[in-house]
Amino acid sequence: MNKAFPTDLEIAQQAQIRHIKEIAASVSIMPDDLHYYGKYKAKLSLRLIDEERIRKSKLILVSSINPTPAGEGKTTMSIGLTEGLNKIGKKAVVVLREPSLGPVFGIKGGAAGGGYSQVIPMEDINLHFTGDFSAVEKSNNLLAALIDNNLQSKSKTLNLDPRTIVWKRVMDMNDRSLRNIIIGIGGKANGIPREDGFNITAASEVMAILCRAKDLEDLKRLLGNIFIGFTFDRKPVYARDLKAEGAMALLLKDAIQPNLVQTLEGNPAILHGGPFANIAQGTNTIIATRMGLSLADYAVTEAGFGADLGAEKFMNIKCGYSGLKPHAIMLVATIRALRHHGGAKKEEYNTPDLARVSKGFENLEKHIENCKKFGITPVVAINSYFSDSQEEISFVIQRCAQMEVRAVVCESFAKGGEGAKELANAIVDSAESGKNNFKPLYDWNLSVEEKIRTIATEIYGADAVEYSSKARAQLKTIHELGYDKFPVCMAKTQKSLSDNEHKTGRPRNFTINVREFEFAAGAGFVIPILGEMMRMPGLPAEPASEQMDIDAAGRISGLS
Numbered sequence: 001m002n003k004a005f006p007t008d009l010e011i012a013q014q015a016q017i018r019h020i021k022e023i024a025a026s027v028s029i030m031p032d033d034l035h036y037y038g039k040y041k042a043k044l045s046l047r048l049i050d051e052e053r054i055r056k057s058k059l060i061l062v063s064s065i066n067p068t069p070a071g072e073g074k075t076t077m078s079i080g081l082t083e084g085l086n087k088i089g090k091k092a093v094v095v096l097r098e099p100s101l102g103p104v105f106g107i108k109g110g111a112a113g114g115g116y117s118q119v120i121p122m123e124d125i126n127l128h129f130t131g132d133f134s135a136v137e138k139s140n141n142l143l144a145a146l147i148d149n150n151l152q153s154k155s156k157t158l159n160l161d162p163r164t165i166v167w168k169r170v171m172d173m174n175d176r177s178l179r180n181i182i183i184g185i186g187g188k189a190n191g192i193p194r195e196d197g198f199n200i201t202a203a204s205e206v207m208a209i210l211c212r213a214k215d216l217e218d219l220k221r222l223l224g225n226i227f228i229g230f231t232f233d234r235k236p237v238y239a240r241d242l243k244a245e246g247a248m249a250l251l252l253k254d255a256i257q258p259n260l261v262q263t264l265e266g267n268p269a270i271l272h273g274g275p276f277a278n279i280a281q282g283t284n285t286i287i288a289t290r291m292g293l294s295l296a297d298y299a300v301t302e303a304g305f306g307a308d309l310g311a312e313k314f315m316n317i318k319c320g321y322s323g324l325k326p327h328a329i330m331l332v333a334t335i336r337a338l339r340h341h342g343g344a345k346k347e348e349y350n351t352p353d354l355a356r357v358s359k360g361f362e363n364l365e366k367h368i369e370n371c372k373k374f375g376i377t378p379v380v381a382i383n384s385y386f387s388d389s390q391e392e393i394s395f396v397i398q399r400c401a402q403m404e405v406r407a408v409v410c411e412s413f414a415k416g417g418e419g420a421k422e423l424a425n426a427i428v429d430s431a432e433s434g435k436n437n438f439k440p441l442y443d444w445n446l447s448v449e450e451k452i453r454t455i456a457t458e459i460y461g462a463d464a465v466e467y468s469s470k471a472r473a474q475l476k477t478i479h480e481l482g483y484d485k486f487p488v489c490m491a492k493t494q495k496s497l498s499d500n501e502h503k504t505g506r507p508r509n510f511t512i513n514v515r516e517f518e519f520a521a522g523a524g525f526v527i528p529i530l531g532e533m534m535r536m537p538g539l540p541a542e543p544a545s546e547q548m549d550i551d552a553a554g555r556i557s558g559l560s
Contacts, residue, residue, distance in 0.1 A: 080412020
């Protein structure tokens with residue numbers, strides 16, 4: 001790449017940012033429906049949601065192949081597609097998740113897009129934003145405090161067995177030392193000693209509930225359904241038994257409102273919610289998606305990681321609870337990732353190699369097949385990179401054409417909306433064709449085992465599913481509590497279609513292993529855990545935070 005090409009942060013800081021009221025006016029939002037957070041951010045009133053408009057608008061889902069550690073640029077491409085749609089005269093809004101501070105300071109360095117395809121103000125979005133994550137954290141930890149307070153209580157005890165408590169505290173930071181801790185030590189005045197731990201905020205059930213809730217009353221009801229543990233005589237205990245849901249919802253009264261910002265080209269962007277896709281449902285809030293559809297003719301929304309995770313959960317969980325359906329799917333791929341899936345090592349990602357791209361195409365091929373299982377033929381978006389060879393690009397386009405799939409090179413990173421116009425036209429053609437007829441992969445009324453088998457064999461390509469003895473015992477509890485009709489939210493590595501991160505490409509002849517189960521009674525899904533999935537990540541050897549700084553004038557550096 002040209003060394004003179006500016007960094008993401010430089011591009012964002014040089015942008016001509018407009019007052020948020022101007023952005024709101026472009027989609028007919030009146031000032032009274034905005035709750036300002038300074039000049040460039042605002043929260044949107046829920047009364048803007050328009051059921052009639054939602055039925056007429058088109059929902060575009062953005063997903064990808066299994067990513068390399070650097071990711072495939074779904075956020076960048078989602079923003080670029082939105083810029084491109086507006087460039088060709090369509091009224092489009094991008095609807096994204098909010099960044100978590102853990103990945104920002106850990107690996108990513110930022111999560112607001114890249115190059116000339118970003119949402120701004122980039123620094124604010126990456127750092128605290130409007131406080132939604134903090135509100136989720138406080139709501140979660142209020143329940144944790146109420147649980148331990150009840151254990152200490154003599155008069156209002158629920159007879160809760162501390163050994164069965166599944167609720168953990170959360171914080172929005174990668175901190176492996178907090179995964180497993182002992183609390184309540186130091187004497188009787190400090191509580192009942194027991195094992196506990198922290199999850200990252202994005203993995204909290206409160207975050208999942210925020211992303212599922214339709215309004216404040218629904219939010220409160222779902223919070224009350226949170227399962228805490230069992231009494232000593234084996235009766236289930238819920239957040240509502242602690243009278244916690246009202247106060248928890250109170251802490252989320254502003255967080256439930258979607259956040260409005262803008263793209264570099266001055267188009268509306270809605271950011272709201274931020275669950276990860278490898279351990280949670282990986283999509284923004286139902287409220288935000290419905291808001292985007294209420295304000296524009298096209299709402300472009302992203303689901304995290306590869307289509308085997310975020311897109312599968314979007315279509316099997318989010319669509320089921322919301323009644324929404326995607327009209328088109330944009331499947332993002334990079335030539336670099338195809339080389340990776342073809343066997344290239346990290347130091348070889350930027351070396352053109354048609355043989356490796358040819359072998360790695362199997363991964364893209366499987367994701368295309370999976371999209372078609374939901375009744376939608378995707379448009380493949382090749383996220384352009386400086387090391388791509390024309391030979392490799394032509395190969396991918398031709399192979400996609402053989403599968404009756406259109407593949408388009410997108411240069412939104414380098415050129416913004418101008419570089420995404422061909423892609424935008426392809427997406428419009430797909431959404432308006434009438435050929436895409438969304439259907440979920442499975443019926444929620446199937447058994448938990450059958451739902452897992454369907455995902456494992458149909459989406460991952462596995463031959464069978466095996467369960468540990470611990471998972472089998474937990475399945476009995478799920479059935480006893482009546483949660484067996486929930487959809488399933490698979491916790492799996494994002495690096496492979498299988499549950500083994502080292503199996504790249506298109507793995508064959510493998511078995512999926514369910515190690516254990518969790519369930520989110522409030523959010524409404526069962527969580528099969530495949531392999532060693534962690535809800536509290538650790539920092540890498542060289543955290544992105546080491547490159548970040550702020551000078552005496554308050555100018556930030558090191559974000560990306």
